[in-house]
Amino acid sequence: MLIDPKSLDTEMVDEHAERAALREREARRIALRDQIMSYLEPIAPFILGSFGFILFLLIWQAIHIGISEIPSPAFTFNAAVGLFSDPFYSNGPNDQGIGWNILSSLRRVALGFGFAAVIGIPAGFAIGRFKLFGAMTSPIINLLRPVSPLAWLPIGLLLFKAANPAAIWCIFICSIWPMVINTAVGVSKIPEDYTNIARVLNLSEWKVFTKILFPATLPYMLTGVRLSIGTAWLVIVAAEMLTGGVGIGFWLWDEWNNLKVENIIIAIFVIGIVGLLLEHCMITIAKRFSYE
Amino acid sequence: MSNPQNSRYLLIEDVQQVFKTKKGPFVALKDINLSVKKGEFITLIGHSGCGKSTLLNLIAGLTMPTDGRLICAGREIAGPGPSRAVVFQNHSLLPWLSCYENVYLGVERVFAHEESKKQLGERTEAAMALVGLTHAQHKMPHEVSGGMKQRVGIARALAMEPQVLLLDEPFGALDALTRANLQDELMRIMAAKNSTAIMVTHDVDEAVLLSDRIVMMTNGPAAKIGEILSIELDRPRDRVAMANNQNYQDYRTAVIDFLYRKQGNPALKSA
Numbered sequence: 001m002l003i004d005p006k007s008l009d010t011e012m013v014d015e016h017a018e019r020a021a022l023r024e025r026e027a028r029r030i031a032l033r034d035q036i037m038s039y040l041e042p043i044a045p046f047i048l049g050s051f052g053f054i055l056f057l058l059i060w061q062a063i064h065i066g067i068s069e070i071p072s073p074a075f076t077f078n079a080a081v082g083l084f085s086d087p088f089y090s091n092g093p094n095d096q097g098i099g100w101n102i103l104s105s106l107r108r109v110a111l112g113f114g115f116a117a118v119i120g121i122p123a124g125f126a127i128g129r130f131k132l133f134g135a136m137t138s139p140i141i142n143l144l145r146p147v148s149p150l151a152w153l154p155i156g157l158l159l160f161k162a163a164n165p166a167a168i169w170c171i172f173i174c175s176i177w178p179m180v181i182n183t184a185v186g187v188s189k190i191p192e193d194y195t196n197i198a199r200v201l202n203l204s205e206w207k208v209f210t211k212i213l214f215p216a217t218l219p220y221m222l223t224g225v226r227l228s229i230g231t232a233w234l235v236i237v238a239a240e241m242l243t244g245g246v247g248i249g250f251w252l253w254d255e256w257n258n259l260k261v262e263n264i265i266i267a268i269f270v271i272g273i274v275g276l277l278l279e280h281c282m283i284t285i286a287k288r289f290s291y292e
Numbered sequence: 293m294s295n296p297q298n299s300r301y302l303l304i305e306d307v308q309q310v311f312k313t314k315k316g317p318f319v320a321l322k323d324i325n326l327s328v329k330k331g332e333f334i335t336l337i338g339h340s341g342c343g344k345s346t347l348l349n350l351i352a353g354l355t356m357p358t359d360g361r362l363i364c365a366g367r368e369i370a371g372p373g374p375s376r377a378v379v380f381q382n383h384s385l386l387p388w389l390s391c392y393e394n395v396y397l398g399v400e401r402v403f404a405h406e407e408s409k410k411q412l413g414e415r416t417e418a419a420m421a422l423v424g425l426t427h428a429q430h431k432m433p434h435e436v437s438g439g440m441k442q443r444v445g446i447a448r449a450l451a452m453e454p455q456v457l458l459l460d461e462p463f464g465a466l467d468a469l470t471r472a473n474l475q476d477e478l479m480r481i482m483a484a485k486n487s488t489a490i491m492v493t494h495d496v497d498e499a500v501l502l503s504d505r506i507v508m509m510t511n512g513p514a515a516k517i518g519e520i521l522s523i524e525l526d527r528p529r530d531r532v533a534m535a536n537n538q539n540y541q542d543y544r545t546a547v548i549d550f551l552y553r554k555q556g557n558p559a560l561k562s563a
Binding site: 193197199200201202203207211212215216 | 354373374388
């Protein structure tokens, strides 16, 4: 085989140039990719989230095609627009706008939760601070805590002779446990450093409470409050289904009786969004009170 | 110092401390006897786990001895109190109060019944100035450096004008430069106030530089006072001059000899 040495030479030069060009292209490709990624990275969760949501709507649509009783996303959306165009109408106690229903439910949650906080947080402090009290109450708390709050509904009806206070009573029962337990844990977890300061300074019980106990426990307490609000919002829907009256839970059940499935789906979304907002509010407050 | 109560201001008599553990009783301290003069600066030195901090907690009144007794200014120590202020190892500032408020909390506790709010504020500011923190007094603890936090801890203790100042490895967590600065400041403050102080440390130079007497403890369990070394160096002591002072070097050697030859590091021995 005869090879012209000159041609070999040019071939090698060509190969070099080609490789360099390849490398350059590769480098440019990587640079471009990095640049795109730097734009994409902050909005990636949003894009992926939207993608997931669209996928969810497609599956929903597919279910609608298979089971015609389930309304399509578009139909449900139109129904929602209709509902929210006049959320605060009132045609008597059994026909009120969705806004009123949401507000009624929130009012019950606020009341039940408020009473639970007023009783539960001081009880948590007492249980955490005084071992005797803690040992005394812990068996009964552990026994009652796993019971569904709805099991307490008949007792509420018996005590208050009315549906509305009985629903609030359920909220009270389900909200109180996380607040009692988290506050008590917070008190018992106060670093020894802080209690030693209290002892060396020989602070009065009131000063110990305001300057050490309360601020040190606050983050735990707020965790309890957050869990309570979450559970309360879960329970109110079920409680209202049983007790009736104005409220998102009852409204949902009423729409089932009217066979307006699109409204049931709307109610599910509304309950979810309100729950999300409540949770978000609590996290914002908790952040405000975290130290270091 | 002719008053017997001044020459035996703090008395520790036959103190023994036993802790209950899952493996049975653990004797931390045994046969501790010590008498401290008013205005004296004492350091407790020894290897980790020898019960230095246990002894300091007993003097503070945070724990009670299982046997023996501790007497301060003629009265038996029955519990903690502001007359025996403690500077804790990890500063122990309350993170939700500003540096000023942390000090004010102590001042208020001790002087509120006899002084106006204005006077309490002045006391707090004076204490902050004493440790050189006037410029940072309204910052929160997490906004200042470790050395500054420790200074606030010292200011809080000093502002209460305690009969005895107790310091539990107060500079242990600090870098060497900050530590030297704070040691110098502490010497200056102690000279100005003529306070009695007991400090736990494991730093030989710190012990020799600051102390009137060094109490050297044997290794636990059942730790005892091994030797007591009187440091007869003139005050004020200058750390630079001390580097060339033969007496200083001899004291230093004596402490190191006790710690590393006579008592050997228990952790190294078992390794």
